[in-house]
Amino acid sequence: MKTNIAVKLKDGDQCTVVGGTHAGKSGTVRDINTSKTGHITITVEQKNGVRFKTLGKNVFVQAGGKTK
Numbered sequence: 001m002k003t004n005i006a007v008k009l010k011d012g013d014q015c016t017v018v019g020g021t022h023a024g025k026s027g028t029v030r031d032i033n034t035s036k037t038g039h040i041t042i043t044v045e046q047k048n049g050v051r052f053k054t055l056g057k058n059v060f061v062q063a064g065g066k067t068k
Contacts, residue, residue, distance in 0.1 A: 009042060009056055017044065019058035032056070 009015075009032050016026040022044070030051065031043035040056030 009040065009059075009061060014062040015042075015044060015059040016062060017054055017059050020054055022052050022054050023058070025052070026062075029059075029061075 009029055011029055011032065013029045015029055017023055025044070025046060027044040027046040029042050030045045033041050035041060041053055042056050042059065043051055043053050045051045
């Protein structure tokens with residue numbers, strides 16, 4: 001059984017996308033928004049400068065090289 005641990009996202013966090021269109025990509029959290037329906041959307045900036053948007057539920061936040 002999977003368990004989801006709530007983690008507060010913040011600008012500058014390293015993250016890895018594990019679901020959705022961008023699964024497998026990683027980068028730095030740059031912009032965090034909450035939609036009218038309550039879903040969290042974030043912009044992820046990769047090391048090469050490419051940015052993409054994804055849902056907060058699709059990412060794992062990394063702190064100090066370890067996944068939370």
